[in-house]
Amino acid sequence: MKTVICSGSFDPVTVGHIDIITRASKMFDKIIVAVLHNMNKQACFTAEERVRLLEKATSDLPNVEVTSFDGLLADFAAQKNATAIVRGLRALSDFEYEFQMALTNKKLNPELETIFLTTRSENMFLSSSIVKQVAQLGGDISSFVPECVHDEIIERLRKE
Template structure:
């Protein structure tokens, strides 16, 4: 029996963007199972709780049956070992992303020699896109419809534009 190839797409996903979804969809073409892992770092200020981010990811990936949504804290290399993942998938927008991601991939490989890192170049239309950019646009009531999936747009606008309580 063929062993299942598992990949992890880690991130804060605060909130999930169309760029994130593009990387997740492309990962599904290469792996049997893709675990989208929300980093739950209590030290990091986020607009949405880990549970809320997981819920948004669930709604955004309903049409991707091999996707599993999870959260983790601690070392990615150890989480990958627990999940028996063979790869970490990361998206790259610019050269500046590569420096950081390359360093992280070497660190993860040092901690877990069986773990590969695969980089996807982002699509041209998503090169500017990040969760921070989405939040900045939303704060000022700008149109985020070309940045995030329709199914979560209201969540983002309600939390960020309407001045809802930020998760501390």
């Protein structure tokens, strides 16, 4: 059984995230969506809230499991017997950072591969930061986030 990890902050989850997870779910036996506790970022949603939102948004994907983790992704992958990390790329600017992370994870866990999936063109501009900014300024994010979690995201972001 090929298990892979899709990791990220997912603060909040976007349709771009769901697209990458869905496409990966068709390629591998099991997808572990791993929500990172990022100490360097002030999250709008707690890790538990992000896990819950992702569980709702991926409920139609039977081979997807959502969890959170602390520490090194390479160590988490080894604990979960994952053979690869799946990462989405929007633009060339993403590649440089993601390439460095892939090399670091390979050094820390030589058995671990990184697979890059390019975003669909309609999602190239999309990021959690854009979603937060548009929502906080009263804009329409309905095409940016999964419909099943839209209202929860709006409720939180409009309060901030």
